[in-house]
Amino acid sequence: MSNETRCDHYDVIVVGAGPGGSAAAYYLQQQGIKVLLIDKARFPRDKTCGDALTPRAVTVLDGMGLLPTVQSRAWQINGVNIVAPRGHRVVAAVPHSKCWLPYMLVLPRFVLDDTLRRRAIEAGADFQGQLQVKALAQAGDGVAVTGEAQGQTVRFNAQALILATGANSTLLLQVGLLQRRPVMxxxxxxxxxxxxxxxxxxxxxxxxxxxxxxxxxxxxxxxxxxxxxxxxxxxxxxxxxxxxxxxxxxxxxxxxxxxxxxxxxxxxxxxxxxxxxRVDFPGAPTTKGRIMLVGEAAGLVNPLTGEGIDYALESGKLAGEHLATLFRTGQLSPARIADYDRLLHARFARLFHLYRWTRRLFVNPLLLNRMVQLANEHTYLKLKLVNLVLGTSATAPAIQLALR
Ligand SMILES: Cc1cc2nc3c(=O)[nH]c(=O)nc-3n(C[C@H](O)[C@H](O)[C@H](O)COP(=O)(O)OP(=O)(O)OC[C@H]3O[C@@H](n4cnc5c(N)ncnc54)[C@H](O)[C@@H]3O)c2cc1C
Missing domain, CATH: 3.30.9.10 (D-Amino Acid Oxidase, subunit A, domain 2)
Structure with a gap:
């Protein structure tokens, strides 16, 4: 499996080979778009994480054909035990839904992220590890990427760029996508x-x-x-x-x-x-010119629970499919790339507003105690609570269709 870049001009460059970047590279490459996936780390690499894959994440992994591989190395989770500040508990099964598989998996990121990266390479993406991207420049109808690999300066060009650099906002500040570091x-x-x-x-x-x-x-x-x-x-x-x-x-x-x-x-x-x-979606910017942000780089982490692998995978898929359509239909332009922002908001904004609103209740131990007690007494509330913490709350029917 090649780890080497073969040319210096690509259709799309993806910076960051976490779940968001590898999913984007995979879905682009699936549609024949030539991708270079870059990461500063040497893979396999660890990422500080809880390693829990929600039903949403498991469903995207299934769509990428990775479920048998991932499942063979992961621990399957069928239930959630929520303990209130005063020690009351409510135990709920992972809910069944039309949109997502009805279980979770726990798999260390050392294994998961390398599996995803390999999937993108199998689909045809070039991968360059141990390359830290230092500078980005947008000019005319392209993007230039400058980085450093083993003391050497390297340059690549592409027609569009996906930044999937996680919580690290250095490049986002440099290109003016962020004005200051967000509160994290x-x-x-x-x-x-x-x-x-x-x-x-x-x-x-x-x-x-x-x-x-x-x-x-x-x-x-x-x-x-x-x-x-x-x-x-x-x-x-x-x-x-x-x-x-x-x-x-x-x-x-x-x-x-x-x-x-x-x-x-x-x-x-x-x-x-x-x-x-980074938990600042939907306030965070998600595109600029020919640059799109995916996963945590777009602030897409549940502000209630901190889970973000699922949103990284989903936004990676969305970004990859959107860009591939623009290439196929000859509509690649900053205005059409910006449609990705609308797609992201249509899918996630309501959910993230709900999380943010609920987080205010989660500050109060008395309310949390009461919530867990009530969830124990009422099956409907128990389902609502577990859907909320797993990010599987009902979404609009159009979104349910898009997730299939
Ligand atoms: C302690 C902790 C526990 C968590 N637990 C969970 C959990 O259980 N479940 C869950 O769903 N989420 C969890 N999260 C959140 C989850 O880890 C992130 O949301 C997820 O990793 C985001 O994926 P990503 O692809 O956007 O970015 P990342 O996974 O962070 O990947 C970014 C990649 O970009 C690379 N990169 C960055 N800058 C550059 C550069 N300049 N040049 C080249 N490469 C670069 C990095 O090396 C990295 O590989 C947790 C987070 C933390 C901190």
């Missing part, structure tokens, strides 16, 4: 082995964590798990968040009696790793 959420995670009482459920815990935020325990196997904690910004909590690092909050979280009971005899594998998350 913070999260930290670590892997543990010999964890007690793991099952086919994930735990989302609001006990022992600063709100708005939550702790998680995602099984990656019979007795190993990814444990983590996310802290989300609000107008009044963001300065506090800057003082309280996610790593410090994580260390306090694992000392809570509930966690200690599960971790007795467990061993931590590797360090606790913290990382920021």
């Amino acid at each position: 959420a913070l999260a930290a995670r670590a892997y543990y082995e010999d964890v007690y009482d793991l099952s086919d459920q994930i735990d989302l815990r609001f006990d022992g964590v600063p709100l708005p935020g939550y702790g998680w325990m995602f099984p990656v196997g019979q007795s190993s798990a990814n444990l983590g904690l996310g802290l989300f910004p609000t107008r009044w909590a963001s300065s506090l968040r800057r003082q309280l690092t996610a790593t410090a909050a994580f260390e306090a979280f694992i000392q809570t009696p509930a966690l200690q009971a599960r971790l007795r005899g467990a061993r931590r594998i590797g360090p606790i790793k913290g990382f920021p998350l």
Whole structure:
């Protein structure tokens, strides 16, 4: 499988080989559009993450023909256990729906992202790893990309560019897509082995964590798990968040009696790793001239839960298919590229407004306690709550069709 670039001019260059970039490269290449996929990392590479693939993510992986490969290495999740600040819990099955497969998977990003990258290469994309893109320039009907690979300056040209660079906004600031660094959420995670009482459920815990935020325990196997904690910004909590690092909050979280009971005899594998998350969609820009943003680069991370692999995959697919149509119909222009912004908003804006609105309730421990109690008493509310945290809340019928 080639890792080398073969020419310096492409139809599309995709910067960032995370889920968003690899999905975009795959869907473009599927339609015969010549793609160069670039990443600064050497693959396979790790990405600090909870590793949970929601039903939305699993459904896109299925569409890419990756489900058998991914499933053979992942841990399947069929239920969600939500624990309120005072310790009440509600357990719900992953909901069945017409749009998404009715289960989740947990797979370390070291494996997932390399599987996706390989899929894009199999489809025909060229890949260049260990190449850090340093500068972008739009001129006439193209985009020039300058980067550095092993001390050498390299240049590539393309008719359009997809930036899928995750939470790192350096290039976005450089090309004027962002005027300042956005306020970000913070999260930290670590892997543990010999964890007690793991099952086919994930735990989302609001006990022992600063709100708005939550702790998680995602099984990656019979007795190993990814444990983590996310802290989300609000107008009044963001300065506090800057003082309280996610790593410090994580260390306090694992000392809570509930966690200690599960971790007795467990061993931590590797360090606790913290990382920021961009959660500013739908306020974030998504196109400029011949540049399109995909995944976290477009702020597409659920501001309630921090899951973003699903939105990275979905927006990568959307961007790839939209660009491929423009190439096929000879309509490639900044005005038509900007239609991608409308497509993204049509699919995600309502959902993200709902998350943002709900996050205000998640600041209040009394409300959270009551919500979990009520969800336990009313099946309808339980379904609403689990759909909300998994990002599988009902969307408009037109969107349901588009997702198929
Ligand atoms: C602690 C934590 C836990 C999380 N848990 C979950 C979870 O359980 N489930 C979930 O769905 N989401 C989770 N998320 C969010 C998820 O990790 C991101 O939303 C997702 O990785 C976004 O995918 P992406 O493709 O947009 O970007 P990324 O996966 O971040 O990929 C970006 C890529 O761009 C490359 N890159 C960046 N700049 C350059 C450059 N200048 N030149 C070349 N390459 C460059 C990087 O090397 C990287 O490979 C979590 C996030 C954190 C921090």
